[in-house]
Every structure is written in structure tokens, then in C-alpha cells.
Amino acid sequence: MAYTKEFLTDLYKNLLYTRLSEEKLVAIYKEGRVPGHIHSGVGQEATHVGSLFTRKDGDYFKLAHRVVSISHVLGVPFNNIYAEILGRQDGNSRGGGGVNHIADFSKGVLGMSGTLGCDMAFAVGAAYKLKMEGKDNIVYCYYGDGTSNRGPVHEAMNWAAAWKLPVLFVLDNNQWAISTCIYESTAVENPGADRASAYGIPAKVVDGSDVLAVYEAAKELSEYVRAGNGPALLEAKNYRWRGHFEGDQCKYRDPAITEKWQKKRNCVKKMENYMMENNVLTEAEIKTMYSDIDTELDAAVHFAEASPKATAEDLFKNILA
């Protein structure tokens, strides 16, 4: 085994935090405790956790609208993540941004645009700043397969490649954009990796349900980017387990395919098996972790619910005009 026990435990724990947090959001949404909507990222956690485990202090992150609790890996507390999603003043954007705008500049989390694809240019702009500063920091830029078909994505990638800017693009290919399957909207097998070569960007395709495989691929690519070679792209093969939003009945797709992914490509279960087979954690230790994390997440939800609601005036704070 090439990894230390500490590294594997930390990686697994963060994967579990992300899974249980995404499930917690679904549970409280069902109880009517979440205003607006959520995009659950259950099933896609390993792509984000595995790649973010290659980060360094000073890096920037352009996250996406799915796997919304992932910024906890970067140090944003669950209290503030949940408060933001619930529209409370203790949210990291004082409840004014909501689920699509988890940002925390102190942790390098740049936020995102609800107009998908346009925020890819923010990431490249941040990479330009890093290049001017001459640091070995990079920008992690996450996007979806549906988003990959938008014009601003092309512009951002072309700019990053032409100016050799330090961006690791991570395509979380869950095969669906609301009710449109990627194979109906895209002629190539790998909407990220197959197009990357046209920009002169090296790419890798990885099984998104294997957190160690994601980590290894992201490590190689992020080192290439940090060394000043320009951008790289990682495409992770995933499947969107739930609807586009909670309440989506998914009538447009075959539930048997979803079940197959849930049974065979469950990133948390796969990592759990690995941990037990390699004597890193016992079943009992894993069970304790589940209940400890669940208690912690419940406390974060209670914190968020006790926080005052964002007011109409809050909407006009922190706006650049």
C-alpha cells in the first residue's frame, strides 16, 4: 500500500462527510426546511474530494452547482454552508447567494455564476493573476457535461491554453443536463478530454467512483500545471443518481441504469471496502464515524436554522456596481 494510514483516513473521512452532508440536504429538503431548491451531488463526491486532495495553500477554486457542500474540504465550516443554503445571515454570503453561490474568498473559494459556463472565465482570470504573481498555485475549475457545450467554456479553455495559465479543469461528467443525456447533445465520447486536444490541453479520463484513481490522475495533472506548463483537464465518468433537483421524477430515463450505478459504482462503499481490506479502518470504526459525522451535521443544521433570516436589505450588500 503506497499511502499512509493518516492520508487514507483523512481522504475517506472527507468523502464520508461529503456523502452524508449531501444526504442531509436531501433529508431536510423533504421536510420542507430548505427554501428554493438544491442540486444533490450524491454519488459524485469522489471526483471533487479526490481532486481537491491535491490542493495547496493559496490555490483558488471555481466550484459548481452540484455537490454543493464540497467547500467543507477547503475549510468552509458546515455551519456557514448550511446557513447559506437556508438563506440565513450566518451564511458565507450572508444568505444572499444561496445554494448556487457558495463562496469564501478567505479559503480561495471564488463562487460561481448561475449562468453556467460564464464563470469559467473567472477561473481563468484568477489563473492569470497567479501567473503574474509567479507563484506555483493553480485554479481548480469544476464544470458539468451539459455546461461543456457552452461557448464561454470554449473561450475560457482557449485563453487558458494560449497563455499557458495554471488551471486544472475538472469535468464532472454525470451524463445528464437536466433531462438531456450527454449522448444526445454531444458527438464525442468524452466531452472534456476529446475536445481538450484541440486546445493543446493534456487530459485524462478517470472512473469518478474511484477516489484514489481520481486523486492519482489529479496529482499528475496538477503537478504538470504547477510546473508552469499551462492548463490540464481531468474528466471523471459519473452518473447523476438523483433528479436534477429534488422532486424531479426522472421520467425521462431508465431507473435500472441508475440502480446499477448505485450498486456497482458507489464511491463511498468502494473506499470503505478498500479501507477494511487493507486494515486501515475496522467496520466498527467506520460505523462510529457515520454516527459522529451525522451528529455534527445535525448540529450544523440547527445552527443554520437558529441564524436570523437574510433580510431584503441584505440583498443589496456586498454588490459591486
Ligand SMILES: Cc1ncc(C[n+]2csc(CCOP(=O)(O)OP(=O)(O)O)c2C)c(N)n1
Ligand atoms: C447558461 C445557462 N443555461 C441553462 C441553465 C439552466 N440549467 C441549470 S443546471 C443545468 C444543467 C447543467 O448540466 P451539467 O453542466 O451537466 O451539470 P449537472 O447539473 O449535470 O451537474 C441547466 C441547463 C443555466 N443555469 N445557465
